[in-house]
Amino acid sequence: MKHRHAVLASASAAGVLALGSMVAVTLPASAAATGCSVTYTVQSQWPGGFSANVAITNLGAAISGWTLTYDFPNAGQSVNNGWSATWTQSGAHVSAASLSWNGSLNTGASTSAGFVGTWSGANPVPTSFALNGSACTGSVTSPTAGPSSASPTPSTSSSPKPTGPAPQLHVSGNKIVTSTGKAYRLLGVDRSSAEFACVQGKGLWDNGPVDQASVDAMKTWNIHAVRVPLNEECWLGVNGSPSGAQYQQGIKDYVNLLVANGITPIVDLHWTHGAYTNGPDWHCKDATATCQKPMPDAQYAPQFWTGVANAFKGNDAVVFDLFNEPYPDLASNWDKTLGWQCLRDGGNCTGLPYEAAGMQSLVNAVRATGATNILMVGGLEWTNDMREWLAYKPTDPKNNIAASWHSYSNNACASASCWDSQIAPLAQQVPIVIGEFGADNCGYDYMNTLTTWADAHGLSYLAWTWNPWGCSTGAVLIKDYNGTPEPGIGEGLKAHLLTQNPYPTP
Incomplete structure (x- = not known):
């Protein structure tokens, strides 16, 4: 969202x-x-x-x-x-x-x-x-009843923690597979802040650590993938601080650290240029990259992906998420056909006062560099509507595209019956990565339903967010960067991830 x-x-x-x-x-x-x-x-x-x-x-x-x-x-x-x-x-x-x-x-x-x-x-x-x-009175009278106090003990299994470098990945049919052809699921979290901190005067990582200790904390949750949202203006040196070469180096260092620790980084274009002046009152209408826009802009987005692809080409352990949450259908007054056409082809889309970069142009920008990395492509309605995704899938000469789907409890498609009718058929044709998911409260109920369904259908998923912002309205997993889970939402996800193996059993 x-x-x-x-x-x-x-x-x-x-x-x-x-x-x-x-x-x-x-x-x-x-x-x-x-x-x-x-x-x-x-x-x-x-x-x-x-x-x-x-x-x-x-x-x-x-x-x-x-x-x-x-x-x-x-x-x-x-x-x-x-x-x-x-x-x-x-x-x-x-x-x-x-x-x-x-x-x-x-x-x-x-x-x-x-x-x-x-x-x-x-x-x-x-x-x-x-x-x-x-x-409940706090003392145990039986000597065989166990200790009177102990630290929380999450349910664990023999699921492997990340060891060695992250695997080189590509798409095969409806699965993401390793270089040896073994199916692999991206299971983990989003690590937000690189998309906003540079344009809000908060540095690159919002004063949070991106060192070995912080990655070790993720590994205690059995996290095998981390999605890293980026800001195109900061990457290109157009706006914000740090920006340009300093910002790029910071992103490269973190991505390389994740790979070295066996964790798949997903680099995501999150905040972009383009004044959406026709948007509703609640929408950020700033022309600069300080909020989520309906579509990436033709002015900077292709340049961004050219730069990112050149930075990481040759390392297929890194996945590229082309654009966070498209919603050109809102700009076209919910005309879905116009929305899907805008998403794929870009140009002068209905309701957008700036020229949009379609997903096809971003695919072309990446592949022109020689990069062969997996690409993630979203749908409409903040990438919760995937119904026409196959019909408007961009052409990729490498045939290496996964579908990017987001699922929050306040989305239109937020029930198992909707997932069965709209998402399951797509999952039979193409890998689906749930790039973000969460609930509008701090409980794990909705997320438990979704992860259980996703496990049964072989989907990858990454929960929003690995940032200690305080869980008052949901979507915050940790109390600190040591990995202390938030009650409910964090405890539930950690317990679930500890039971999961990224190599699914047949």
């Missing part, structure tokens, strides 16, 4: 008048093999509303499913919207039942769930919790 850092940097929610203090209470646990501890944290509070997180640690024997229960102290308190559990309330009594991906808790393992609620009068913290009917 449109760049999320700008949204996350603003107020965390509409209508928030005052941010309440964070209130945490740690409640120790009960008996023997059913011991547990709970930390209830009010993350934010405003007149009449609040959000809270509940962290659970199992101190007893391993369990395969859990239900947390507690009572609100005040009659005016209620749960409205929850994540990472099935939330129900009857009177003051609240229940949160585990989901398929977070129900198993070994001794010492932790998980968390959260919700947005309402309150009136006062918003006191609950003082008594139970897990599967046993009170």
Whole structure:
């Protein structure tokens, strides 16, 4: 979707008048093999509303499913919207039942769930919790029940962590394969900031690390691919700082570091030039590359890809994502035929006051350099609409194109039934990479449904985003660059990635 850092940097929610203090209470646990501890944290509070997180640690024997229960102290308190559990309330009594991906808790393992609620009068913290009917009091009386406290233990499998350099890749039929012909899935995250920091006075990486330690943190999640969004004006030296040769070197260094660590980099053209003055009021209309435009511009985008292709040609471990999220169909008043034609052919597209670079011209720019890297090409409607992708696929002399699809919970195609009818048929013809996915809350529910479906259909996927921006409206995976996962969204994705092998079984 449109760049999320700008949204996350603003107020965390509409209508928030005052941010309440964070209130945490740690409640120790009960008996023997059913011991547990709970930390209830009010993350934010405003007149009449609040959000809270509940962290659970199992101190007893391993369990395969859990239900947390507690009572609100005040009659005016209620749960409205929850994540990472099935939330129900009857009177003051609240229940949160585990989901398929977070129900198993070994001794010492932790998980968390959260919700947005309402309150009136006062918003006191609950003082008594139970897990599967046993009170959580923090001590374990049985000497065989395991330790009284431990660090979270994610579910792991024998899936290989990245070792050695990233594989050289190409498209074969509907699969991405290695140089030896073995199928390979791109499973990982987006590492945002190179697309905006250079034009916002924040340097190249928004003051975040891109060193070996930061890559090692990714490897603890079993991340095998990282999508790196770029800014064309910074790459070309037209605007921003750093720009030109300094910016290019910074990108090359990070891409090479990822490859050396066995992680596939996906270089993405994210922010581009072109004043979209006819856009809706919410749209950024700046002519410079400070936001997501409907289409790349003919003035700079082909030059950008010529430069990027020359920088990485000969290294087919690097994938090129030609343009982040096209939406020329909005500019043409949702005329899909005009939108698809603009996407492929560019030119003077309906509703765009600047000349657009079509995907065919970008393919041509890359291939003219001699680069043979895999190219990712998106669809319409912020690349969520893929229905005519095959009919308007650009011609590639290398026949080395994958489809780029994005899937967020607030998109038009955001259900398994839509994926079955619109995405699955395309996946039978061409590799599909979900270049971005996420939800509009901090839970893992939607993402769990999507990754499970994608696994069953052999799709690659990368979650937005590996940046510690605070998860208040979703799409933020980590609390810090050490890889500490955000509750719900980050914990769920990390646990899932740790079960995945990029080499799919037949």
